[in-house]
Amino acid sequence: MKNLDVKILTKHLDDPTLHTLSGYESHGGYGGLRKALKGGMTPEKVHEEVKAANLRGRGGAGFPAGIKWGFLPKQTEKPVYLVVNADEGEPGTFKDRLIMERNPHSLIEGCLLACWAIKSKTCYIYIRGELFKSYKHVEQAIDEARAKGYIGRNILGSGFDCEIYPHPGAGAYICGEEMALIESLEGKPGQPRNKPPFPAVVGLFGCPTIVNNVETLAYVPWIVENGGQAYADLGCERNGGLKLWGVSGHVKRPGLYELPMGVPMRYLIEECAGGMRGKVPMKGVIPGGSSCPPLLASEIDIALDFESLKQANSMLGTGCLTVFEEGVCTVRLASRIAHFYEHESCGQCTPCREGTGWLHRNIKKLEHGEHLEGGLGLLESICNRILGNTICALGDAAAMPIQGFLQRFGDEWAAHLGAGRCPVEA
Amino acid sequence: MSLAFSENAQRRFDLIVGRYPNLQAALLPVLHLAQAEFGHVSPEVMDFVGHLLGVPPIKVQQVATFYTMYNLAPVGRFHVQVCTNIACYLTGGKEILCHLKQKLAVENKGTTADGVFTLEEVECLAACGTAPAIQVNDPHDPEWPIAYHENQTVASADALIERLRAKAGSNG
Numbered sequence: 120m121k122n123l124d125v126k127i128l129t130k131h132l133d134d135p136t137l138h139t140l141s142g143y144e145s146h147g148g149y150g151g152l153r154k155a156l157k158g159g160m161t162p163e164k165v166h167e168e169v170k171a172a173n174l175r176g177r178g179g180a181g182f183p184a185g186i187k188w189g190f191l192p193k194q195t196e197k198p199v200y201l202v203v204n205a206d207e208g209e210p211g212t213f214k215d216r217l218i219m220e221r222n223p224h225s226l227i228e229g230c231l232l233a234c235w236a237i238k239s240k241t242c243y244i245y246i247r248g249e250l251f252k253s254y255k256h257v258e259q260a261i262d263e264a265r266a267k268g269y270i271g272r273n274i275l276g277s278g279f280d281c282e283i284y285p286h287p288g289a290g291a292y293i294c295g296e297e298m299a300l301i302e303s304l305e306g307k308p309g310q311p312r313n314k315p316p317f318p319a320v321v322g323l324f325g326c327p328t329i330v331n332n333v334e335t336l337a338y339v340p341w342i343v344e345n346g347g348q349a350y351a352d353l354g355c356e357r358n359g360g361l362k363l364w365g366v367s368g369h370v371k372r373p374g375l376y377e378l379p380m381g382v383p384m385r386y387l388i389e390e391c392a393g394g395m396r397g398k399v400p401m402k403g404v405i406p407g408g409s410s411c412p413p414l415l416a417s418e419i420d421i422a423l424d425f426e427s428l429k430q431a432n433s434m435l436g437t438g439c440l441t442v443f444e445e446g447v448c449t450v451r452l453a454s455r456i457a458h459f460y461e462h463e464s465c466g467q468c469t470p471c472r473e474g475t476g477w478l479h480r481n482i483k484k485l486e487h488g489e490h491l492e493g494g495l496g497l498l499e500s501i502c503n504r505i506l507g508n509t510i511c512a513l514g515d516a517a518a519m520p521i522q523g524f525l526q527r528f529g530d531e532w533a534a535h536l537g538a539g540r541c542p543v544e545a
Numbered sequence: 546m547s548l549a550f551s552e553n554a555q556r557r558f559d560l561i562v563g564r565y566p567n568l569q570a571a572l573l574p575v576l577h578l579a580q581a582e583f584g585h586v587s588p589e590v591m592d593f594v595g596h597l598l599g600v601p602p603i604k605v606q607q608v609a610t611f612y613t614m615y616n617l618a619p620v621g622r623f624h625v626q627v628c629t630n631i632a633c634y635l636t637g638g639k640e641i642l643c644h645l646k647q648k649l650a651v652e653n654k655g656t657t658a659d660g661v662f663t664l665e666e667v668e669c670l671a672a673c674g675t676a677p678a679i680q681v682n683d684p685h686d687p688e689w690p691i692a693y694h695e696n697q698t699v700a701s702a703d704a705l706i707e708r709l710r711a712k713a714g715s716n717g
Binding site for chain 1: 564566567569570571572573574576577598600604607608611612613614615629630631632634635636668669670671672673674675676680689690691692693
């Protein structure tokens with residue numbers, strides 16, 4: 120196993136002033152920016168280091184950040200935008216909030232380095248509207264960084280100009296989808312656009328745009344300072360570096376733990392989060408937010424990396440685990456998830472708009488032990504009609520966990536059919 | 546047009562619109578600003594914002610009705626929002642919601658007769674590690690108009706409501 124004691128984003132979290140510029144700088148903050156801008160690291164060199172780092176997107180999809188940056192056109196007359204996806208809202212996920220509230224300058228420095236690498240002069244940080252403290256701390260961090268000359272014109276005398284602006288969302292999970300986020304940032308309802316064209320070609324205001332997650336960018340300063348290979352070496356094959364792992368639900372010590380990519384799930388749940396909160400054994404875990412199919416308690420000897428979870432018919436997602444104990448009715452839990460996707464469907468595509476509601480209504484029936492015409496096959500068939508038939512991934516995100524629950528807990532779901540009540544919970 | 550921003554809000558407006566290459570992009574933050582200023586986003590407020598930004602009323606309405614944080618009708622002084630999504634569901638969010646419904650004698654999205662509280666069940670607040678969580682909006686608090694209360698229990702949520710009631714009574 121890799122060294123589990125290395126920390127990056129949480130290393131100085133015990134410093135209550137870390138969110139201020141002086142606090143961040145007292146721990147060497149903005150060293151990455153100085154190294155790049157004053158130490159002669161060209162944008163291409165920064166880009167190379169991020170590629171070498173095997174830094175996979177931390178928003179859930181796991182796309183390598185360095186490769187994404189490479190999709191920008193080599194020559195363009197238009198401005199290039201960096202957009203930070205800080206619309207954290209995938210149920211079960213609470214990691215970007217920590218960075219924005221308690222270590223916001225790591226994000227700001229990461230934005231500046233990314234802008235340098237992709238030759239962008241403007242960055243918008245799209246922060247979920249409910250996260251007021253995050254917004255405040257990011258806005259303060261931007262103001263402090265600007266006053267110090269890290270943001271604005273001719274940064275550190277390098278000739279590099281860059282502006283960073285915070286932008287509040289207003290309550291819509293769908294805006295975490297990059298095309299919906301771009302629409303929202305343009306002052307419109309958050310309804311995803313068809314891809315292609317991808318945002319790297321036609322994004323914000325019709326210009327080339329890179330959309331990265333908060334955590335992804337917050338790791339960039341360390342990568343620039345210490346080298347991409349050093350970051351890659353902290354993680355496992357094809358999954359570079361560290362990650363903020365979350366554990367919530369029925370564990371003793373819910374919270375965030377910064378550990379290498381590829382760390383065993385059992386270690387995270389049992390050693391870090393202290394195992395189950397009481398004597399009731401674990402029943403299952405939703406690995407990375409509500410769109411990820413659940414795993415059984417017997418499946419937690421798995422490495423937390425994108426490939427391993429995929430192999431297990433689930434997803435790593437945002438890396439925030441929701442653990443639940445025996446006695447929890449998985450139909451009821453899934454019903455809550457199905458309710459969420461029905462509520463959050465933007466309504467643009469029929470299979471999602473109608474399918475998420477249809478799915479929720481039938482799972483709700485099952486929850487109360489009603490009979491379903493067509494049995495559990497009805498739920499499978501609704502899922503199959505949504506999957507792959509929508510503009511964005513919200514439809515898939517609604518269908519995949521239900522398929523996962525059916526696969527893992529099929530007997531329990533079948534026992535609900537026509538039972539007249541929930542056979543699991545009293 | 547009878548509505549107007551206060552001096553402070555106008556300064557904030559100028560700052561916001563300076564961030565974007567066109568005025569429509571400022572629509573979400575300006576609607577937040579208008580809601581803070583006028584209490585809720587009425588059709589009159591939508592017209593006012595549309596006029597300021599040169600955006601047709603229908604486009605303002607599309608945005609104001611798409612996002613959940615814009616209140617299209619008046620809400621109570623304290624907008625109490627209880628998360629019941631997965632982590633909060635597993636740790637007692639539903640029980641807290643039930644208790645507050647009884648305590649305040651309102652249904653979901655209802656406002657108490659005295660206009661002090663609006664209660665609402667909401668989706669994941671990104672506070673799963675400190676579940677269950679309650680978000681309270683208090684437009685009278687200029688520093689922290691949106692506050693999170695985490696690691697809640699039925700008893701602590703009950704006490705929270707009492708504290709807020711006292712605050713409203715003292716006009717704080």
